[in-house]
Amino acid sequence: MAASSNSSLSGSSVSSDPEDYQPPIWKSYLYRLQQEAPRPKRMTCPQEMETRPKYYGREFHGMLSRECADELLGGAEGAYLVRESQRQPGTHTLALRYCTQYTHTHLLTKYTHLVKNALPTYPLYLPLPRFGDQTLNYRLFYDGKHFVGEKRFETVHDLVTDGLITLYIETKAAEYIAKMTTNPIYEHLGYTSLLKDKMGHRLSRGHTEPRRVTFQREDSKITTSPLVRHSTLKDCPSEKQSSYDKIHNFKVHTFRGPHWCEYCANFMWGLIAQGVHCSDCGLNVHKQCSKLVPSDCQPDLRRIKKVFSCDLTTLVKAHNTTRPMVVDMCIKEIELRGLQSEGLYRVSGFSEHIEDVRLAFDRDGEKADISANVYNDINIIAGALKLYLRDLPIPVITFHVYSRFIQAAKIPNPDTRLEAIHEGLLQLPPAHYETLRYLMMHLKKVTMFEKDNFMNSENLGIVFGPTLMQPPEQNALATLNDMRHQKLIIQLLIENEDVLF
Incomplete structure (x- = not known):
């Protein structure tokens, strides 16, 4: 199983290398096997055939038995035809001739000649005796493209080509494939080390000192609750949660030309959907390798096409900030000239102007001009901030902890309720936590000008409840029932900002 040192074949997305960086050795064994794979005939x-569906060509032979199909294919490896099933009229079967004579451990798949309705995708390795050619039969489907498993092809010929490659490689290299992830090159690619320096100062501006507070109970005895003990004995969450870990945003991808896995360095075989691609950082790996890649995705600004509707953690990591720059810039502008504005956050700005602000952020990022020279009405900036928070694909208070907060709002005892809210806050991803903390500090300032802006914590809770909290399942009745709990949670976060954060 020789390896090739020709890294130019890899199609790797690794960027500029430090001086001590050594390019990985891309392993060509599976690439050579793909070149050796049988060709379809x-x-x-x-x-x-009058009964031939319009999406099949002359490979369609009408209704045939398995035995007749086997005779027609003869001994030509890679020969294939499409037939109508005798057992299930109206359904179509791909008959494929494949040789399984190999002297070492063979691959027996979940579907091959056990369940003849899909191309092999989940391998099961068994030692099998030598045996000759056989005809494999697969249930064939069409929905605009041809498929027998997850992959979809424009033509049956392409489907067979990919299937033969998969059969050949997973048969001849079963043992190799089972072991190919044991010596990953991921840590040696420079992918992590090249970006470590950028992470060092990322969160330094977001640290605060722990607050020391106590609750005054009804019996006038001052006691400390678990929440207070947590804040006095431990680092505050904004310090503790300083590592903005992010999982990769992997999606199945079709690579054009030869491509090698950036985790195990092995070739990604097949015609289409050979592996997965992280749309945030560009990492390319086998689907099975993606389960082993660490959660240290470093988004590349060149791949982040917009600011609004972008995942919050992705955005802050791409821009090297503790919070989204939209939140920082809008809050700074509002606190500069809008805290005394009547109906702040309740009064809507012109929607077309708010849309202009959105386009400016998407186009210019942190260089967007939202000053009074461009947008004199502060309600436009406030509206843009609400729109940004409302359009997040994962809300600031995430779907994962939504029910925890709703249940906390239903607790009658005030101290126990705050404890439950605090526990929910600790479950938020760090970027979400920091964004919420900063926003609540700002809204607390807004309430200090209530005599001018007429916005107290309850009013702000009504405005920001549905914006910051959205149920995982969009059920109109459930959402309506939850609105008062959403309002209460935001109200309590504002009023107890100094305790909870």
């Missing part, structure tokens, strides 16, 4: 029907 279409067995055409000599007569025109």
Whole structure:
């Protein structure tokens, strides 16, 4: 199983390297096997079949038994045809001739000649005796594209080509594939080390000192609750949660030309959907390797196409900030000239102007101009901030902890309720926590000008409840029932900002 040192074949997305960086050795064994894989041979029907569906060509032979299909294919490896099933009329079967004569451990898949309705995707390795050619039969489907498993192809010929490659590689290299993730090159790619320096100062501006507070109970005895003990004995969450870990945003991807896995360095075989691609950082790996890649995705600004509607953690990591720059810039502008504005956050700005602000952030990022020279009405900036928070794909108070907060709002005892809210806050991802903390500090300032802006914590809770909290399942009745709890949670976060954060 030789390896090749030719890294230019990899199609790797690794960027500029430090001086001591050594390029990885891309392993060419599986690439050579793909080149050796049998080629498909279409067995055409000599007569025109009136029952032939329009999406099949002359490879369609009408209704045939398995035995007749086997005779028509003969001994030609890679030969294939499409037939209508005798057992299930109206359904179609791909008959494929494949040789399984190998002297070492063979691959027996979940579907091959055990369940003949899909191309092999989940391998099961068994020692099998030598045996000769056989015809494999797969249930064939069409929904605009041809498929027998997850992959979809424009033509049956492409489907067979990919299937033969998969069968050949997973048969000849079963043992190799089972072991290929044991010596990953991921840590040696420079992917993590190249970006570590950028992370060092990322959160330094977001640290605060722990607050020392006590609750005054009804019996006038001053006691400390678990929440207070937590804040006095431990670092505050904004310090403790200083590592903005982010999982990769992997999606199945079709690579054009030869491509190698940036985790195990092995070739990604097949015609289409050979692996997965992280749309945030550009990492390319096998699907099975993606389960082993650490959660240290470093988004690349060149891949982040917009600011609004972008995942919160992705945005802050891409821009190297503790919070989204939209939140910082809008709050700074509002506190500069809008805290005394009547109906702040309740009064809507012109929607077309708010849309202009959104486009400016998406286009210019932190260089967007939202000053009074451009947008004199502060309600436009306030509206843009609310729109940004409302359009997050994962709300600031995430779907994962939504029910925890709703249940906390239902607790009658005030101290126990705050404890439950505090526990919910600790479950938030760090970027979400920091964004919420900073926003609550700002809204607390807004309430200090209530005599001018007529916005107290309850009013702000009504405005920001549905904006910061959205139920995981959009059920109109449930959402309506939760609104008062959403309002209460935000109201309590504002009023107890100094305790909870």
